[in-house]
Amino acid sequence: MCIHWCFRETLGNVLLSIYANKESVDETLVEVLIFSTYIACNEEGVLDAFVSIVTGPPGPNPVQLMPTIFIPVLVLWGDKDPFTPLDGPVGKYFSSLPSKLSNVKLIVLEGVRHCPHDDRPELVHENMLPWLAETFNF
Structure with missing residues (x-):
């Protein structure tokens, strides 16, 4: 016990x-x-x-994978993420993607940490649902 x-x-x-x-x-x-x-x-x-x-080996990283993805991608990023901060190397990479890849959209969620879907589900839905409707004509 x-x-x-x-x-x-x-x-x-x-x-x-x-x-x-x-x-x-x-x-x-x-x-x-x-x-x-x-x-x-x-x-x-x-x-x-x-x-x-x-x-084990880490496998491909986002820098290797993202240029090979051609379907629409929505990236929701918590601005208070302590593990992968927006101003860290991975965060900077993803922040630069929308200007390089037309299929990528980045939305930074204010006051959110590493698990946006659990941390602030209403904020995730508020951003994800309109993107899905617009992107896939729902």
């Missing part, structure tokens, strides 16, 4: 450091992540897959 409680508290603290909207870090989110982790940990091959992800 103590391990479960400690994990819950640690996970909650990690999530609070990731989300700008602290109200998004609720018991439901923590429970879903704990349950998902518990289920995944009991599946055969999960440990091997995790080790491979963490220690």
Whole structure:
């Protein structure tokens, strides 16, 4: 029981450091992540897959991939993202894309951190739904 409680508290603290909207870090989110982790940990091959992800080759990076994508792309970026800040190398690269690739649109979400879809879902929907309607004639 103590391990479960400690994990819950640690996970909650990690999530609070990731989300700008602290109200998004609720018991439901923590429970879903704990349950998902518990289920995944009991599946055969999960440990091997995790080790491979963490220690394996990184694969192609966005600089290599983006010029090969020709379908419309909407990039929603939190301006408070602590992991991939807008003024970091990846952020600067994505910020430059709309002027280089006509199929890419970047929208910077103010006050949002690394997980816009969870952090501020209403802001994501407010920007994504009109883009989908315009882009795909919905």
